[in-house]
Amino acid sequence: MRQPSAAPEEGFGGGQDQGKQDECRPMGSHSEENVLQVGRSAVRSDGRQGKGPRSSNPPSRGNAKTEVRPVRMRAMERHRDTLAPVPGRRRWFFPRLRSRIEPGATIRSVGCYQVGRLLGKGGMGRVYLAEKVGSHGFSKLMAIKVLPKKGLGRRAAEMFLDEARLTGGLIHPNIVQVYTLGETRREYFIVMEHVFGVTLLDLIERHTELGRRVPVDFGCYIIARILNGLRYAHNKHDREGRHLHIVHRDICPNNILISFRGVPKLTDFGVAKATVSHVDDEREVVFGKYPYMAPEQVGRRGTEPRSDLYALGLVMYELLTGCLVHEVGDTTMLLDELEKKSVSPPHTVNREIPQELSDIVMKAIDLDVEQRWESAKAMREAVETFLLKNFMFPAQEDLADYLCDLFPQAAKHRWW
Known part of the structure; x- marks a missing residue:
C-alpha cells in the first residue's frame, strides 16, 4: 500500500x-x-507611522484614561x-x-x-x-x-x-x-x-501516467546520489568526535526529493535513530512505512545502517520497474509476505534492466542482513561501476532537462 x-x-x-x-x-x-x-x-499616538522621537511635552494629568490607552x-x-x-x-x-x-x-x-x-x-x-x-x-x-x-x-x-x-x-x-x-x-x-522540485513518488507516478519507464541511467544516478547522502549520515560524528550511529528508518519515495535543478535530496529524519536521540524504543514500537521496512525493523530486532540500504533497495526496485514490492498496510501482512513471497528479479519485470544491475538491487534487499551491501559506499560504487561499464554518463544538468520534459512547472522553477 x-x-x-x-x-x-x-x-x-x-x-x-x-x-x-x-x-x-x-x-x-x-x-x-x-x-x-x-x-x-x-x-x-499622533497618527504618524514610524519610530520618530516622542513628544517632549508631557501629557496632561486631567485625562489619565486616554493617556494610557x-x-x-x-x-x-x-x-x-x-x-x-x-x-x-x-x-x-x-x-x-x-x-x-x-x-x-x-x-x-x-x-x-x-x-x-x-x-x-x-x-x-x-x-x-x-x-x-x-x-x-x-x-x-x-x-x-x-x-x-x-x-x-x-x-x-x-x-x-x-x-x-x-x-x-x-x-x-x-x-x-x-x-x-x-x-x-x-x-x-x-x-x-x-526544495523546488518533486518527490521520487511524483516521478514514478508521472511515468506511470505516461506509460513509460524511468530511464535506467537516471534511476541509477538518483540512487547513487542518495547513497552519497546516506553514507555521510551513517558516518556522522559529533563535535567531540563520537560516532552518532544515525539510521534514517523511513526511506521511501516520498522522502526523496528531486529539485528541478537535478539534485536528489534525502529528507524527513523524523523517526531517525542516533546515540543522541531521546526516544529510542524501536524494540517496542515499529517506526517507518510498512512497504519499505526491513525484516529486522518490522520484527523489532533493532535497525542498523544496512536496514536503510534494504529500504533504498526496495525504492530502487520500484523506481526501475514501476512495481511496489510489498503492497502491505500492517505488520502482520508484511511479516507474512516476507515469509512466503518470492521477489522476482528486476530484469524479469523490466527487460531494459541488465542483469548486472538487477543483481545489485537483489543484494540490497536480501532478507539476511549479512548478505546485503556492507555500506552505502559499497553499494554506491557498485551502481557507479555499472554506469561506467555500460557507457552511461548521466549528469545533474541532464536530469534537470529530463524533468523539464515531464513537469510543466520545472522549466519555470529550475533557475530559482
Whole structure:
C-alpha cells in the first residue's frame, strides 16, 4: 500500500508534499502574484507611522484614561503580527488569534519569517512555505515544519526536537538542510531548506501516467546520489568526535526529493535513530512505512545502517520497474509476505534492466542482513561501476532537462 502523496503543482514544486494553492513570490517582487506581505509598521499616538522621537511635552494629568490607552494600542499595533514574547507585556501582546503559526503570521523569535501557504500536512504536523526577511531588501524562501505542543503526546514532541537537533548538523548537498529550531506558546517549528522540485513518488507516478519507464541511467544516478547522502549520515560524528550511529528508518519515495535543478535530496529524519536521540524504543514500537521496512525493523530486532540500504533497495526496485514490492498496510501482512513471497528479479519485470544491475538491487534487499551491501559506499560504487561499464554518463544538468520534459512547472522553477 503506497503512502498518499500530494501531486506536484504549478507553482512551487512538490518539495514538501505541497498542496494546490496560490503561488508565492519573494517579497522584493511587486507583482500581482506577490502574496507575502510585510508586517504592519508601528503606529504612533499622533497618527504618524514610524519610530520618530516622542513628544517632549508631557501629557496632561486631567485625562489619565486616554493617556494610557494610546500607548498600549501603539504596542499592540506594532506587535500584533509577531509570535515572539514582548518583555513585560506578554499578556497584552499575545492575541489568541495570532499565537498560532498559519498563513499571514510573522515569526520574529528566531529572525523574521513571513508564513505563506500550506505546503502539506501529515499525522504529526504541517509544513508551510515561508519567507525569511532581512534588512536592505534581503529575502529568501524557506519551509517551516510545525508541530503542535498539545494533542500528540510527549513522545511525538521529543522525536520532533530530536529531528531538529540531529539534522541541524547534517550538512550535505544530498540532504535537505535544517537551519533552526524554535517555538511559540503553542507550537514547535523547524526552519528548513525549501526544495523546488518533486518527490521520487511524483516521478514514478508521472511515468506511470505516461506509460513509460524511468530511464535506467537516471534511476541509477538518483540512487547513487542518495547513497552519497546516506553514507555521510551513517558516518556522522559529533563535535567531540563520537560516532552518532544515525539510521534514517523511513526511506521511501516520498522522502526523496528531486529539485528541478537535478539534485536528489534525502529528507524527513523524523523517526531517525542516533546515540543522541531521546526516544529510542524501536524494540517496542515499529517506526517507518510498512512497504519499505526491513525484516529486522518490522520484527523489532533493532535497525542498523544496512536496514536503510534494504529500504533504498526496495525504492530502487520500484523506481526501475514501476512495481511496489510489498503492497502491505500492517505488520502482520508484511511479516507474512516476507515469509512466503518470492521477489522476482528486476530484469524479469523490466527487460531494459541488465542483469548486472538487477543483481545489485537483489543484494540490497536480501532478507539476511549479512548478505546485503556492507555500506552505502559499497553499494554506491557498485551502481557507479555499472554506469561506467555500460557507457552511461548521466549528469545533474541532464536530469534537470529530463524533468523539464515531464513537469510543466520545472522549466519555470529550475533557475530559482
